[in-house]
Amino acid sequence: MTTQVIYDLGANNGGDIPYYLLKGDLVVAVEANPALCDLIQAKFKVEIEQGRLVVENCVVKAEGESGEVDFYIHNVHHVLSQLPRPDADVIDGYEQVSLPSKTIADIIGQYGPPHYIKIDIEHYDAQILRALFAADIRPPYISSESHSIEIFALLVAQGGYDAFKLVDGRTVAEVYANHTITSHQGEKIAISFPGHAAGPFGEDVEGPWMSGSDFVQVLAIEGLGWKDIHATHRHQAATKPASLLKHLVGYVDRKSKAKSREMIKRFGKALPWGRRSAA
Template sequence: MDRDLVYDVGMHNGDDTAFYVSQGYRVVAIEADPAQAEAGRKRFAAEIEKGQVHVVEAAIGPSHGQASFWISSNPELNSFDRQNAEMCNNTSHEIQVTCRPMNDILAEFGTPYYLKVDIETADHFCLEALEPNDLPQFVSFEKSRLEDLFFMHNLGYSRFKLIAQEEFRQLSYSPDQANKWSRNLRPLRSRVRRMLGRRAPENVAKKHSAYGSSGPFGDETDGPWRQMKEVAFTWLAFDLGHTGDPDPVWHDWFDVHCAR
Protein backbone atom coordinates (compact mmCIF):
# COMPACT_ATOMS: atom_id res chain seq x y z
CA MET A 1 0.00 0.00 0.00
CA ASP A 2 1.26 3.47 -0.94
CA ARG A 3 0.26 5.88 1.81
CA ASP A 4 0.47 8.92 -0.47
CA LEU A 5 -1.67 7.41 -3.25
CA VAL A 6 -5.43 7.83 -3.79
CA TYR A 7 -7.62 6.35 -6.53
CA ASP A 8 -10.52 8.44 -7.81
CA VAL A 9 -12.55 5.85 -9.72
CA GLY A 10 -15.25 7.86 -11.46
CA MET A 11 -13.43 11.18 -11.73
CA HIS A 12 -16.47 13.00 -13.20
CA ASN A 13 -15.65 16.73 -13.20
CA GLY A 14 -12.47 16.33 -11.15
CA ASP A 15 -13.59 17.95 -7.91
CA ASP A 16 -12.62 14.91 -5.84
CA THR A 17 -9.24 14.66 -7.55
CA ALA A 18 -8.64 18.36 -6.86
CA PHE A 19 -9.41 17.82 -3.17
CA TYR A 20 -7.02 14.86 -2.90
CA VAL A 21 -4.28 16.83 -4.67
CA SER A 22 -4.82 19.72 -2.26
CA GLN A 23 -4.19 17.28 0.61
CA GLY A 24 -0.85 16.29 -0.90
CA TYR A 25 -1.80 12.92 -2.41
CA ARG A 26 -0.84 11.47 -5.74
CA VAL A 27 -4.01 10.58 -7.62
CA VAL A 28 -4.95 7.98 -10.21
CA ALA A 29 -8.16 9.38 -11.69
CA ILE A 30 -10.20 6.91 -13.74
CA GLU A 31 -12.96 8.10 -16.07
CA ALA A 32 -14.92 6.27 -18.77
CA ASP A 33 -16.48 9.32 -20.44
CA PRO A 34 -13.99 10.59 -23.08
CA ALA A 35 -15.22 14.19 -22.75
CA GLN A 36 -14.75 14.27 -18.98
CA ALA A 37 -11.40 12.47 -19.22
CA GLU A 38 -10.18 15.12 -21.66
CA ALA A 39 -11.49 17.90 -19.41
CA GLY A 40 -9.59 16.29 -16.53
CA ARG A 41 -6.38 16.19 -18.51
CA LYS A 42 -6.75 19.91 -19.20
CA ARG A 43 -7.71 20.80 -15.64
CA PHE A 44 -4.80 18.90 -14.13
CA ALA A 45 -2.23 19.52 -16.86
CA ALA A 46 0.30 20.94 -14.38
CA GLU A 47 -0.18 18.09 -11.90
CA ILE A 48 0.05 15.51 -14.68
CA GLU A 49 3.31 17.10 -15.81
CA LYS A 50 4.67 16.79 -12.25
CA GLY A 51 3.49 13.18 -11.94
CA GLN A 52 1.01 13.97 -9.18
CA VAL A 53 -2.07 13.04 -11.26
CA HIS A 54 -2.52 10.26 -13.80
CA VAL A 55 -5.78 10.22 -15.77
CA VAL A 56 -6.83 6.78 -17.00
CA GLU A 57 -9.49 6.94 -19.70
CA ALA A 58 -11.29 3.62 -19.29
CA ALA A 59 -14.35 1.99 -17.79
CA ILE A 60 -13.71 -0.52 -15.03
CA GLY A 61 -15.24 -3.83 -16.08
CA PRO A 62 -14.79 -7.57 -15.66
CA SER A 63 -12.30 -7.91 -18.55
CA HIS A 64 -10.40 -6.09 -21.29
CA GLY A 65 -12.33 -5.06 -24.38
CA GLN A 66 -14.93 -2.65 -25.72
CA ALA A 67 -18.37 -2.21 -24.18
CA SER A 68 -21.51 -0.14 -24.59
CA PHE A 69 -21.62 2.79 -22.20
CA TRP A 70 -24.47 5.26 -21.75
CA ILE A 71 -23.69 8.98 -21.57
CA SER A 72 -26.42 10.73 -19.59
CA SER A 73 -27.71 14.27 -19.96
CA ASN A 74 -26.67 14.41 -16.29
CA PRO A 75 -23.04 13.20 -16.51
CA GLU A 76 -23.11 12.06 -12.87
CA LEU A 77 -25.35 9.18 -14.04
CA ASN A 78 -23.14 7.88 -16.89
CA SER A 79 -23.27 4.10 -16.66
CA PHE A 80 -23.11 0.68 -18.29
CA ASP A 81 -26.79 0.57 -17.31
CA ARG A 82 -29.05 2.61 -19.59
CA GLN A 83 -31.80 2.69 -16.97
CA ASN A 84 -29.40 4.26 -14.49
CA ALA A 85 -28.27 6.85 -17.05
CA GLU A 86 -31.88 7.84 -17.76
CA MET A 87 -33.20 7.93 -14.20
CA CYS A 88 -34.94 11.11 -13.01
CA ASN A 89 -36.14 11.81 -16.57
CA ASN A 90 -32.65 12.23 -18.02
CA THR A 91 -31.80 11.16 -21.57
CA SER A 92 -28.75 9.26 -22.75
CA HIS A 93 -26.85 8.14 -25.82
CA GLU A 94 -24.67 5.09 -26.34
CA ILE A 95 -20.94 5.08 -27.01
CA GLN A 96 -18.28 2.40 -27.04
CA VAL A 97 -15.61 2.62 -24.34
CA THR A 98 -12.47 0.72 -23.49
CA CYS A 99 -12.81 -1.53 -20.45
CA ARG A 100 -10.01 -2.48 -18.09
CA PRO A 101 -10.29 -4.81 -15.08
CA MET A 102 -9.41 -3.25 -11.76
CA ASN A 103 -6.64 -5.73 -11.04
CA ASP A 104 -4.90 -4.42 -14.16
CA ILE A 105 -5.01 -0.87 -12.74
CA LEU A 106 -3.75 -2.06 -9.36
CA ALA A 107 -0.87 -3.91 -10.99
CA GLU A 108 0.14 -0.78 -12.91
CA PHE A 109 -0.15 1.86 -10.20
CA GLY A 110 -0.08 -0.03 -6.88
CA THR A 111 -2.46 -0.30 -3.94
CA PRO A 112 -3.73 3.09 -2.76
CA TYR A 113 -4.15 4.41 0.76
CA TYR A 114 -7.72 5.36 -0.14
CA LEU A 115 -9.88 3.88 -2.89
CA LYS A 116 -12.88 6.04 -3.80
CA VAL A 117 -15.35 4.34 -6.14
CA ASP A 118 -18.41 5.96 -7.69
CA ILE A 119 -19.18 4.38 -11.06
CA GLU A 120 -22.95 3.97 -11.05
CA THR A 121 -23.86 0.33 -10.36
CA ALA A 122 -20.42 -1.03 -11.36
CA ASP A 123 -18.57 -0.36 -8.09
CA HIS A 124 -18.36 -4.08 -7.31
CA PHE A 125 -15.92 -4.59 -10.20
CA CYS A 126 -13.42 -2.53 -8.18
CA LEU A 127 -14.14 -4.09 -4.80
CA GLU A 128 -13.87 -7.66 -6.04
CA ALA A 129 -10.36 -7.02 -7.39
CA LEU A 130 -8.90 -6.17 -3.98
CA GLU A 131 -6.37 -8.61 -2.51
CA PRO A 132 -6.80 -9.52 1.18
CA ASN A 133 -3.05 -9.34 1.79
CA ASP A 134 -2.67 -5.85 0.29
CA LEU A 135 -5.72 -3.74 1.03
CA PRO A 136 -6.23 0.04 0.98
CA GLN A 137 -6.53 1.52 4.44
CA PHE A 138 -9.83 3.16 3.46
CA VAL A 139 -12.42 2.44 0.77
CA SER A 140 -15.67 4.15 -0.13
CA PHE A 141 -18.30 3.11 -2.65
CA GLU A 142 -21.78 4.26 -3.59
CA LYS A 143 -24.71 2.42 -2.04
CA SER A 144 -26.11 -0.05 -4.52
CA ARG A 145 -25.92 -3.68 -3.40
CA LEU A 146 -26.05 -4.73 0.25
CA GLU A 147 -23.88 -7.74 -0.58
CA ASP A 148 -21.01 -5.31 -1.28
CA LEU A 149 -21.02 -4.38 2.42
CA PHE A 150 -20.86 -8.05 3.41
CA PHE A 151 -18.10 -8.63 0.87
CA MET A 152 -15.96 -5.85 2.33
CA HIS A 153 -16.44 -7.21 5.84
CA ASN A 154 -15.37 -10.68 4.72
CA LEU A 155 -12.41 -9.16 2.91
CA GLY A 156 -11.03 -7.79 6.16
CA TYR A 157 -12.64 -4.41 6.82
CA SER A 158 -14.05 -4.06 10.33
CA ARG A 159 -15.22 -0.44 10.62
CA PHE A 160 -17.92 1.20 8.54
CA LYS A 161 -19.99 4.35 8.08
CA LEU A 162 -22.93 5.41 5.92
CA ILE A 163 -22.42 8.98 4.78
CA ALA A 164 -25.31 10.94 3.26
CA GLN A 165 -23.94 12.67 0.18
CA GLU A 166 -26.37 15.57 0.44
CA GLU A 167 -24.58 16.91 3.52
CA PHE A 168 -21.72 14.48 4.25
CA ARG A 169 -23.34 13.48 7.53
CA GLN A 170 -23.39 9.96 8.90
CA LEU A 171 -26.66 8.03 8.86
CA SER A 172 -27.54 5.91 11.86
CA TYR A 173 -30.68 4.16 13.03
CA SER A 174 -31.73 2.08 15.98
CA PRO A 175 -35.03 0.39 16.88
CA ASP A 176 -35.64 3.14 19.45
CA GLN A 177 -36.02 5.63 16.60
CA ALA A 178 -39.09 3.79 15.33
CA ASN A 179 -41.36 5.12 18.05
CA LYS A 180 -44.21 7.51 17.36
CA TRP A 181 -42.40 10.64 18.47
CA SER A 182 -39.41 9.97 16.24
CA ARG A 183 -41.61 9.37 13.20
CA ASN A 184 -43.58 12.56 13.80
CA LEU A 185 -40.71 14.86 14.67
CA ARG A 186 -38.45 13.98 11.72
CA PRO A 187 -40.81 15.41 9.03
CA LEU A 188 -41.39 18.47 11.24
CA ARG A 189 -37.65 19.13 11.47
CA SER A 190 -37.32 18.80 7.69
CA ARG A 191 -40.16 21.27 7.08
CA VAL A 192 -38.62 23.79 9.46
CA ARG A 193 -35.27 23.49 7.67
CA ARG A 194 -36.94 24.13 4.32
CA MET A 195 -38.75 27.18 5.73
CA LEU A 196 -35.40 28.53 6.86
CA GLY A 197 -34.07 28.03 3.35
CA ARG A 198 -31.61 25.27 4.17
CA ARG A 199 -31.72 21.50 4.38
CA ALA A 200 -29.76 21.20 7.61
CA PRO A 201 -27.23 23.11 9.73
CA GLU A 202 -24.00 23.76 7.89
CA ASN A 203 -21.00 21.64 8.74
CA VAL A 204 -17.33 21.89 7.86
CA ALA A 205 -17.47 19.12 5.27
CA LYS A 206 -20.33 20.74 3.37
CA LYS A 207 -18.65 24.15 3.37
CA HIS A 208 -15.44 22.84 1.90
CA SER A 209 -16.72 20.15 -0.49
CA ALA A 210 -18.38 20.83 -3.83
CA TYR A 211 -21.93 19.61 -4.29
CA GLY A 212 -21.86 16.16 -5.91
CA SER A 213 -18.35 15.38 -4.70
CA SER A 214 -17.53 12.49 -2.38
CA GLY A 215 -16.38 14.80 0.41
CA PRO A 216 -13.92 13.84 3.18
CA PHE A 217 -12.64 10.32 3.62
CA GLY A 218 -11.19 8.09 6.31
CA ASP A 219 -11.20 9.44 9.86
CA GLU A 220 -12.25 12.87 8.57
CA THR A 221 -15.76 11.58 7.80
CA ASP A 222 -18.61 12.42 10.15
CA GLY A 223 -19.27 10.43 13.30
CA PRO A 224 -17.88 7.25 14.85
CA TRP A 225 -16.93 4.10 12.99
CA ARG A 226 -19.50 1.33 13.41
CA GLN A 227 -19.69 -2.44 13.13
CA MET A 228 -20.91 -4.03 9.94
CA LYS A 229 -24.15 -5.33 11.49
CA GLU A 230 -25.14 -1.87 12.69
CA VAL A 231 -24.48 -0.34 9.28
CA ALA A 232 -26.39 -3.15 7.53
CA PHE A 233 -29.35 -2.56 9.85
CA THR A 234 -29.28 1.16 9.11
CA TRP A 235 -29.04 0.51 5.37
CA LEU A 236 -32.12 -1.73 5.45
CA ALA A 237 -34.08 0.62 7.71
CA PHE A 238 -33.67 3.50 5.27
CA ASP A 239 -34.29 1.30 2.23
CA LEU A 240 -37.50 -0.12 3.69
CA GLY A 241 -38.80 3.26 4.83
CA HIS A 242 -38.75 2.55 8.56
CA THR A 243 -37.11 5.86 9.48
CA GLY A 244 -40.04 8.17 8.82
CA ASP A 245 -37.77 10.44 6.77
CA PRO A 246 -39.77 12.00 3.90
CA ASP A 247 -36.77 12.97 1.79
CA PRO A 248 -35.92 10.22 -0.78
CA VAL A 249 -32.33 11.41 -1.09
CA TRP A 250 -31.64 9.84 2.30
CA HIS A 251 -32.70 6.49 0.88
CA ASP A 252 -30.70 6.52 -2.34
CA TRP A 253 -27.70 8.80 -2.21
CA PHE A 254 -25.11 7.77 0.30
CA ASP A 255 -21.64 6.30 0.32
CA VAL A 256 -20.37 3.36 2.33
CA HIS A 257 -16.99 4.08 3.96
CA CYS A 258 -14.82 1.16 5.10
CA ALA A 259 -11.72 1.11 7.25
CA ARG A 260 -9.39 -1.67 8.33
Protein backbone atom coordinates in the same frame (compact mmCIF):
# COMPACT_ATOMS: atom_id res chain seq x y z
CA MET B 1 9.24 5.79 1.56
CA THR B 2 6.08 4.16 0.19
CA THR B 3 4.04 6.27 -2.22
CA GLN B 4 0.52 6.87 -0.93
CA VAL B 5 -1.81 6.31 -3.89
CA ILE B 6 -5.48 7.30 -4.00
CA TYR B 7 -7.77 5.85 -6.67
CA ASP B 8 -10.81 7.88 -7.74
CA LEU B 9 -12.96 5.39 -9.65
CA GLY B 10 -15.69 7.39 -11.32
CA ALA B 11 -13.95 10.75 -11.04
CA ASN B 12 -16.82 12.58 -12.79
CA ASN B 13 -15.76 16.24 -13.21
CA GLY B 14 -12.97 16.03 -10.63
CA GLY B 15 -14.83 17.55 -7.70
CA ASP B 16 -12.95 15.43 -5.16
CA ILE B 17 -9.49 15.74 -6.72
CA PRO B 18 -8.35 18.88 -4.80
CA TYR B 19 -8.99 17.01 -1.55
CA TYR B 20 -7.32 13.82 -2.75
CA LEU B 21 -4.23 15.78 -3.80
CA LEU B 22 -3.92 16.89 -0.17
CA LYS B 23 -4.23 13.31 1.07
CA GLY B 24 -1.77 11.39 -1.08
CA ASP B 25 1.39 11.42 -3.17
CA LEU B 26 -0.40 10.29 -6.32
CA VAL B 27 -4.04 10.49 -7.38
CA VAL B 28 -5.27 8.19 -10.14
CA ALA B 29 -8.54 9.55 -11.52
CA VAL B 30 -10.43 7.03 -13.65
CA GLU B 31 -13.29 8.38 -15.76
CA ALA B 32 -14.93 6.91 -18.85
CA ASN B 33 -16.58 10.05 -20.24
CA PRO B 34 -14.06 11.76 -22.58
CA ALA B 35 -15.66 15.19 -22.12
CA LEU B 36 -15.28 14.99 -18.34
CA CYS B 37 -11.67 13.84 -18.70
CA ASP B 38 -10.99 16.90 -20.85
CA LEU B 39 -12.38 19.09 -18.05
CA ILE B 40 -10.19 17.40 -15.44
CA GLN B 41 -7.07 17.64 -17.60
CA ALA B 42 -7.65 21.34 -18.25
CA LYS B 43 -8.37 22.15 -14.61
CA PHE B 44 -5.45 20.19 -13.17
CA LYS B 45 -2.85 20.72 -15.88
CA VAL B 46 -0.15 21.74 -13.38
CA GLU B 47 -0.73 18.75 -11.08
CA ILE B 48 -0.63 16.39 -14.06
CA GLU B 49 2.66 17.91 -15.25
CA GLN B 50 4.05 17.56 -11.73
CA GLY B 51 3.23 13.86 -11.76
CA ARG B 52 0.84 14.17 -8.82
CA LEU B 53 -2.26 13.31 -10.85
CA VAL B 54 -2.89 10.73 -13.55
CA VAL B 55 -6.12 10.75 -15.56
CA GLU B 56 -7.15 7.40 -17.00
CA ASN B 57 -9.78 8.00 -19.69
CA CYS B 58 -11.19 4.49 -19.81
CA VAL B 59 -14.01 2.27 -18.68
CA VAL B 60 -12.95 0.37 -15.57
CA LYS B 61 -13.97 -3.29 -15.68
CA ALA B 62 -14.03 -6.05 -13.10
CA GLU B 63 -12.45 -8.66 -15.35
CA GLY B 64 -11.66 -9.64 -18.92
CA GLU B 65 -9.27 -8.26 -21.49
CA SER B 66 -8.54 -4.60 -22.08
CA GLY B 67 -10.06 -3.18 -25.24
CA GLU B 68 -13.03 -1.32 -26.66
CA VAL B 69 -16.38 -1.78 -24.89
CA ASP B 70 -19.84 -0.28 -25.22
CA PHE B 71 -20.53 2.49 -22.72
CA TYR B 72 -23.71 4.50 -22.22
CA ILE B 73 -23.44 8.27 -21.67
CA HIS B 74 -26.58 9.90 -20.31
CA ASN B 75 -27.88 12.69 -22.53
CA VAL B 76 -28.71 15.02 -19.63
CA HIS B 77 -27.12 13.87 -16.37
CA HIS B 78 -23.54 12.72 -16.91
CA VAL B 79 -23.46 11.20 -13.40
CA LEU B 80 -25.91 8.54 -14.65
CA SER B 81 -23.60 7.27 -17.42
CA GLN B 82 -22.87 3.57 -17.07
CA LEU B 83 -21.21 0.43 -18.39
CA PRO B 84 -24.15 -2.00 -18.04
CA ARG B 85 -26.73 -1.64 -20.79
CA PRO B 86 -29.61 0.53 -19.46
CA ASP B 87 -33.09 -0.93 -19.16
CA ALA B 88 -35.29 -0.75 -22.24
CA ASP B 89 -37.60 1.88 -20.75
CA VAL B 90 -34.76 4.40 -20.24
CA ILE B 91 -32.19 3.53 -22.88
CA ASP B 92 -33.42 6.29 -25.20
CA GLY B 93 -31.93 8.75 -22.72
CA TYR B 94 -28.41 7.46 -23.38
CA GLU B 95 -25.87 7.65 -26.17
CA GLN B 96 -24.06 4.39 -26.83
CA VAL B 97 -20.34 4.90 -27.49
CA SER B 98 -17.31 2.66 -27.85
CA LEU B 99 -14.53 3.43 -25.36
CA PRO B 100 -11.24 1.85 -24.24
CA SER B 101 -11.34 -0.24 -21.08
CA LYS B 102 -8.98 -1.57 -18.42
CA THR B 103 -9.53 -3.95 -15.54
CA ILE B 104 -9.24 -2.61 -12.01
CA ALA B 105 -6.44 -5.09 -11.30
CA ASP B 106 -4.45 -3.81 -14.29
CA ILE B 107 -4.88 -0.18 -13.23
CA ILE B 108 -3.71 -0.85 -9.69
CA GLY B 109 -0.90 -3.03 -10.98
CA GLN B 110 0.31 -0.08 -13.05
CA TYR B 111 0.26 2.60 -10.33
CA GLY B 112 0.78 0.73 -7.09
CA PRO B 113 -1.03 -0.46 -3.95
CA PRO B 114 -3.87 1.83 -2.86
CA HIS B 115 -4.13 3.78 0.36
CA TYR B 116 -7.76 4.58 -0.45
CA ILE B 117 -10.16 3.62 -3.22
CA LYS B 118 -13.35 5.54 -3.94
CA ILE B 119 -15.85 3.54 -5.98
CA ASP B 120 -18.70 5.41 -7.61
CA ILE B 121 -19.47 3.58 -10.83
CA GLU B 122 -23.12 3.55 -11.76
CA HIS B 123 -24.64 0.06 -11.39
CA TYR B 124 -21.17 -1.53 -11.25
CA ASP B 125 -19.82 -0.92 -7.74
CA ALA B 126 -20.38 -4.47 -6.47
CA GLN B 127 -18.57 -6.01 -9.44
CA ILE B 128 -15.52 -3.84 -8.77
CA LEU B 129 -15.51 -4.77 -5.08
CA ARG B 130 -15.60 -8.47 -5.92
CA ALA B 131 -12.74 -8.06 -8.39
CA LEU B 132 -10.63 -6.19 -5.84
CA PHE B 133 -11.08 -8.79 -3.14
CA ALA B 134 -10.55 -11.67 -5.58
CA ALA B 135 -7.19 -10.07 -6.42
CA ASP B 136 -6.43 -9.73 -2.68
CA ILE B 137 -6.56 -5.93 -2.88
CA ARG B 138 -7.86 -4.57 0.43
CA PRO B 139 -6.72 -0.99 0.98
CA PRO B 140 -6.59 0.57 4.45
CA TYR B 141 -9.54 2.76 3.47
CA ILE B 142 -12.27 2.13 0.91
CA SER B 143 -15.69 3.54 0.09
CA SER B 144 -18.47 2.60 -2.27
CA GLU B 145 -21.86 3.99 -3.15
CA SER B 146 -24.50 1.70 -1.69
CA HIS B 147 -27.68 1.30 -3.68
CA SER B 148 -27.78 -2.31 -2.48
CA ILE B 149 -27.08 -4.05 0.84
CA GLU B 150 -24.75 -6.24 -1.21
CA ILE B 151 -22.09 -3.52 -0.90
CA PHE B 152 -22.00 -3.80 2.89
CA ALA B 153 -22.11 -7.60 2.71
CA LEU B 154 -19.12 -7.69 0.35
CA LEU B 155 -17.09 -5.31 2.52
CA VAL B 156 -17.66 -7.54 5.54
CA ALA B 157 -17.65 -11.06 4.09
CA GLN B 158 -15.04 -10.74 1.35
CA GLY B 159 -13.17 -7.59 2.35
CA GLY B 160 -12.85 -8.41 6.03
CA TYR B 161 -13.59 -4.82 7.07
CA ASP B 162 -14.99 -4.29 10.55
CA ALA B 163 -15.26 -0.52 11.10
CA PHE B 164 -17.65 1.70 9.15
CA LYS B 165 -18.94 5.23 8.56
CA LEU B 166 -21.74 6.57 6.37
CA VAL B 167 -21.67 9.66 4.14
CA ASP B 168 -24.93 11.00 2.72
CA GLY B 169 -24.18 12.19 -0.81
CA ARG B 170 -27.05 14.66 -0.84
CA THR B 171 -25.62 16.68 2.05
CA VAL B 172 -21.86 16.53 1.38
CA ALA B 173 -21.62 20.14 0.17
CA GLU B 174 -23.41 21.40 3.29
CA VAL B 175 -22.07 19.08 5.99
CA TYR B 176 -18.48 19.38 4.78
CA ALA B 177 -18.35 23.10 4.00
CA ASN B 178 -15.14 24.60 5.44
CA HIS B 179 -14.41 21.20 6.93
CA THR B 180 -11.07 20.70 8.66
CA ILE B 181 -9.10 17.75 7.33
CA THR B 182 -5.62 16.41 8.03
CA SER B 183 -3.35 16.46 4.98
CA HIS B 184 -0.87 13.75 4.04
CA GLN B 185 1.82 15.93 5.64
CA GLY B 186 -0.16 16.22 8.88
CA GLU B 187 -1.39 19.80 8.36
CA LYS B 188 -4.87 20.88 9.42
CA ILE B 189 -6.58 22.46 6.39
CA ALA B 190 -10.13 23.75 5.86
CA ILE B 191 -11.70 22.51 2.64
CA SER B 192 -15.14 22.53 1.02
CA PHE B 193 -16.69 20.13 -1.47
CA PRO B 194 -18.91 20.93 -4.46
CA GLY B 195 -22.24 19.28 -5.16
CA HIS B 196 -22.00 15.67 -6.39
CA ALA B 197 -18.61 15.26 -4.70
CA ALA B 198 -18.05 12.13 -2.62
CA GLY B 199 -16.55 14.14 0.23
CA PRO B 200 -13.83 13.13 2.69
CA PHE B 201 -12.72 9.65 3.65
CA GLY B 202 -11.25 7.87 6.64
CA GLU B 203 -10.63 9.92 9.76
CA ASP B 204 -11.75 13.09 7.95
CA VAL B 205 -15.35 11.84 7.86
CA GLU B 206 -17.26 13.24 10.82
CA GLY B 207 -18.23 10.88 13.60
CA PRO B 208 -16.67 7.77 15.11
CA TRP B 209 -16.21 4.44 13.39
CA MET B 210 -18.96 1.89 13.99
CA SER B 211 -18.92 -1.86 14.37
CA GLY B 212 -20.64 -3.90 11.68
CA SER B 213 -23.54 -4.91 13.93
CA ASP B 214 -24.31 -1.30 14.83
CA PHE B 215 -23.73 -0.01 11.32
CA VAL B 216 -26.25 -2.36 9.75
CA GLN B 217 -28.87 -0.88 12.09
CA VAL B 218 -27.95 2.59 10.86
CA LEU B 219 -28.45 1.39 7.29
CA ALA B 220 -31.85 0.02 8.26
CA ILE B 221 -32.83 3.45 9.58
CA GLU B 222 -31.19 5.63 6.94
CA GLY B 223 -31.84 3.42 3.93
CA LEU B 224 -29.63 2.92 0.89
CA GLY B 225 -29.19 4.95 -2.28
CA TRP B 226 -27.01 8.01 -2.71
CA LYS B 227 -24.95 7.09 0.34
CA ASP B 228 -21.34 5.98 0.55
CA ILE B 229 -20.22 3.27 2.93
CA HIS B 230 -16.69 3.92 4.22
CA ALA B 231 -14.76 1.02 5.66
CA THR B 232 -11.50 0.31 7.43
CA HIS B 233 -10.14 -2.16 9.98
CA ARG B 234 -10.44 -1.50 13.70
CA HIS B 235 -6.71 -1.70 14.28
CA GLN B 236 -6.23 1.14 11.76
CA ALA B 237 -9.03 3.38 13.03
CA ALA B 238 -7.92 6.37 15.10
CA THR B 239 -11.07 6.08 17.19
CA LYS B 240 -12.69 2.96 18.60
CA PRO B 241 -16.17 2.07 17.31
CA ALA B 242 -18.77 4.04 19.25
CA SER B 243 -22.17 3.02 20.50
CA LEU B 244 -25.12 3.02 18.13
CA LEU B 245 -26.90 5.74 20.13
CA LYS B 246 -23.89 8.06 20.08
CA HIS B 247 -23.51 7.65 16.34
CA LEU B 248 -27.19 8.27 15.62
CA VAL B 249 -27.26 11.43 17.75
CA GLY B 250 -24.23 12.81 15.92
CA TYR B 251 -25.48 11.75 12.50
CA VAL B 252 -28.92 13.33 12.99
CA ASP B 253 -27.28 16.50 14.32
CA ARG B 254 -25.08 16.80 11.22
CA LYS B 255 -28.05 16.29 8.91
CA SER B 256 -30.05 18.92 10.80
CA LYS B 257 -27.21 21.42 10.44
CA ALA B 258 -26.98 20.64 6.74
CA LYS B 259 -30.70 21.29 6.26
CA SER B 260 -30.40 24.57 8.16
CA ARG B 261 -27.51 25.71 5.97
CA GLU B 262 -29.46 24.81 2.86
CA MET B 263 -32.47 26.82 4.06
CA ILE B 264 -30.31 29.83 4.89
CA LYS B 265 -28.68 29.69 1.49
CA ARG B 266 -32.01 29.32 -0.29
CA PHE B 267 -33.60 32.37 1.31
CA GLY B 268 -30.42 34.43 1.23
CA LYS B 269 -30.49 35.40 4.87
CA ALA B 270 -29.85 33.78 8.25
CA LEU B 271 -32.57 34.09 10.84
CA PRO B 272 -31.51 33.94 14.52
CA TRP B 273 -32.66 30.34 14.94
CA GLY B 274 -31.00 29.46 11.63
CA ARG B 275 -27.64 30.78 12.81
CA ARG B 276 -27.81 28.64 15.90
CA SER B 277 -28.77 25.51 13.94
CA ALA B 278 -26.04 26.01 11.35
CA ALA B 279 -23.29 26.76 13.86
